[in-house]
Amino acid sequence: MTLKFSGVHTMASNNDPLLPTGFDGLNQFVSDWAIADEPARMRKRWSSSMDEIRRFYDTMVGRVEEALDYLDSRKFEELQPPDLRLLYLTYALVEVANAVEVYHRPTSPYALGPDRYCPVERL
Amino acid sequence: MSTVPVVEDDSYLGTKRWFKKYPELGDPGIPVEPFTSEDQFARERQRLWPRVWLMVGRAEHIPESGDYFTKAIPPANASLIVVRGRDRVIRAFHNVCSHRGSQLCWESGFRGHTAAFKCPYHGFTYDLEGHLRFVPDEANFYDLDKDRMGLRPVVTDIWEGFIFVHLSPNPTEALKEYLGAITEGLSGYPFHEQNYQYSYRAVLNCNWKLLISSFLEGFHVRTLHAAGLRRFCSTDNPYSHLDFVKLLGKHRLLSLFVNQAATPTKVADFAFSRYKKTLAQLSDSAPGGSQPDGTAALGRFLIRNIFPNFQLNLVMGGWYAYQFWPLTPDTVLWETRMCFSKPRNATEHFFQYYARYASRENLMEDGRVTEQQQLALKSGVIKRLVLQDEEIAVQHFNSVVQSYTADEARSQTAGK
Numbered sequence: 001m002t003l004k005f006s007g008v009h010t011m012a013s014n015n016d017p018l019l020p021t022g023f024d025g026l027n028q029f030v031s032d033w034a035i036a037d038e039p040a041r042m043r044k045r046w047s048s049s050m051d052e053i054r055r056f057y058d059t060m061v062g063r064v065e066e067a068l069d070y071l072d073s074r075k076f077e078e079l080q081p082p083d084l085r086l087l088y089l090t091y092a093l094v095e096v097a098n099a100v101e102v103y104h105r106p107t108s109p110y111a112l113g114p115d116r117y118c119p120v121e122r123l
Numbered sequence: 124m125s126t127v128p129v130v131e132d133d134s135y136l137g138t139k140r141w142f143k144k145y146p147e148l149g150d151p152g153i154p155v156e157p158f159t160s161e162d163q164f165a166r167e168r169q170r171l172w173p174r175v176w177l178m179v180g181r182a183e184h185i186p187e188s189g190d191y192f193t194k195a196i197p198p199a200n201a202s203l204i205v206v207r208g209r210d211r212v213i214r215a216f217h218n219v220c221s222h223r224g225s226q227l228c229w230e231s232g233f234r235g236h237t238a239a240f241k242c243p244y245h246g247f248t249y250d251l252e253g254h255l256r257f258v259p260d261e262a263n264f265y266d267l268d269k270d271r272m273g274l275r276p277v278v279t280d281i282w283e284g285f286i287f288v289h290l291s292p293n294p295t296e297a298l299k300e301y302l303g304a305i306t307e308g309l310s311g312y313p314f315h316e317q318n319y320q321y322s323y324r325a326v327l328n329c330n331w332k333l334l335i336s337s338f339l340e341g342f343h344v345r346t347l348h349a350a351g352l353r354r355f356c357s358t359d360n361p362y363s364h365l366d367f368v369k370l371l372g373k374h375r376l377l378s379l380f381v382n383q384a385a386t387p388t389k390v391a392d393f394a395f396s397r398y399k400k401t402l403a404q405l406s407d408s409a410p411g412g413s414q415p416d417g418t419a420a421l422g423r424f425l426i427r428n429i430f431p432n433f434q435l436n437l438v439m440g441g442w443y444a445y446q447f448w449p450l451t452p453d454t455v456l457w458e459t460r461m462c463f464s465k466p467r468n469a470t471e472h473f474f475q476y477y478a479r480y481a482s483r484e485n486l487m488e489d490g491r492v493t494e495q496q497q498l499a500l501k502s503g504v505i506k507r508l509v510l511q512d513e514e515i516a517v518q519h520f521n522s523v524v525q526s527y528t529a530d531e532a533r534s535q536t537a538g539k
Contacts, residue, residue: 064393072470091473094473097480098350103349116487120323120324122322
């Protein structure tokens with residue numbers, strides 16, 4: 001059912017760094033925002049406060065270019081768990097962009113909830 | 124590289140441009156009754172759905188002999204098996220065993236590979252071309268004519284890799300004739316190369332025609348879609364008048380105005396500029412690896428509404444397909460496919476996430492507003508929807524539905 005959305009853990013093991021070298025400043029956001037699958041990412045945005053969203057956005061928007069420069073320097077298929085967590089942080093930045101830049105609230109007041117318009121494995 | 128439609132550019136600056144051009148549509152405005160009535164739903168079931176071509180999937184999803192998928196067609200109470208035979212021909216069959224009428228494949232939307240279809244109930248077994256090959260305890264049946272006990276075939280044809288079916292055994296129009304001019308500009312378009320598909324599903328509490336109608340005008344963009352405001356409106360086109368609309372028989376082609384001079388929001392600006400830079404770098408290093416780009420090439424956002432329930436949009440780096448399957452008079456299953464080339468690096472993954480996020484933000488608003496509209500229409504307070512000039516495609520689509528379902532239309536040619 002959810003093949004595309006599973007199989008990658010966002011939790012780090014003991015000797016596995018949270019994020020690639022140089023991105024330690026983003027460690028504080030990993031547990032909340034490094035979310036592998038789209039439905040969970042949507043739910044996180046819908047359930048977050050604007051303070052929480054802004055704190056993440058304000059930091060991440062300044063690091064996204066550097067993050068993609070780093071990730072592009074590697075073969076996508078060979079990205080390691082710390083790399084993937086960094087990638088998921090860039091997706092989370094996208095997810096909250098309109099909250100900060102357009103709506104000034106977590107979601108559009110006119111939108112269906114994330115339980116109503118759902119990413120599915122395939123059609 | 125494919126061609127894109129050559130369009131004559133009617134100025135978006137004008138008003139009252141369209142109803143004058145298409146006087147056969149009559150005065151602007153349509154009745155509410157077809158969106159709420161059980162009778163209309165029954166007429167559609169009887170007179171519309173068996174008489175139209177329906178898109179059910181993509182040919183590249185079943186590339187090998189024995190590859191198949193199942194597809195439910197709710198308004199016909201039908202379930203289909205679409206399979207590539209040993210002769211590599213794609214065929215569709217009703218998902219119904221000829222013995223006791225059970226379903227052969229139980230999961231709708233399933234994609235798989237098989238050597239044969241065996242009924243889970245008593246084990247009747249059919250080959251990939253639908254012939255009945257094995258009957259358990261065959262000697263105990265009376266006068267069983269196996270040659271006449273194959274799976275019930277469904278008429279199938281393919282356009283640019285899109286598999287269509289027709290539920291009538293003898294369609295009055297071939298697919299090519301049925302589609303007509305809506306296919307212009309898409310011959311050879313690399314849909315099959317942009318086959319990295321993301322899928323979304325929603326069941327909404329609204330009539331299927333009401334949801335489709337929400338995609339047939341740009342008039343609501345300014346008000347409903349705060350996130351789309353900058354991109355689809357400008358100082359001289361504040362209400363997002365269409366570049367053009369073409370009413371093409373049963374179908375319609377809209378070009379949504381895109382403000383090329385808009386200042387994008389911060390993350391949008393980053394996503395687009397980063398993607399374009401990467402695209403240029405990757406196509407330099409890999410000749411022929413550039414991605415066709417329906418939107419950027421045109422500076423337009425083209426919406427093809429293919430009757431009755433298939434919408435095809437060309438977008439930057441890919442294409443979207445929406446389908447709308449009525450479940451009841453006031454519920455609809457809405458399926459969305461967003462397709463891109465296989466992303467080659469993190470930036471392309473990032474951009475594709477941005478692209479479907481940006482669309483999803485709008486689609487979730489379109490869905491919600493249409494549910495609220497259905498609630499209001501069901502009250503019966505309003506008997507007629509008032510339409511303005513930019514909403515002409517709404518009138519056209521709904522009038523084509525009526526050409527199939529209205530009593531006086533039964534003997535006439537539908538869709539003119």
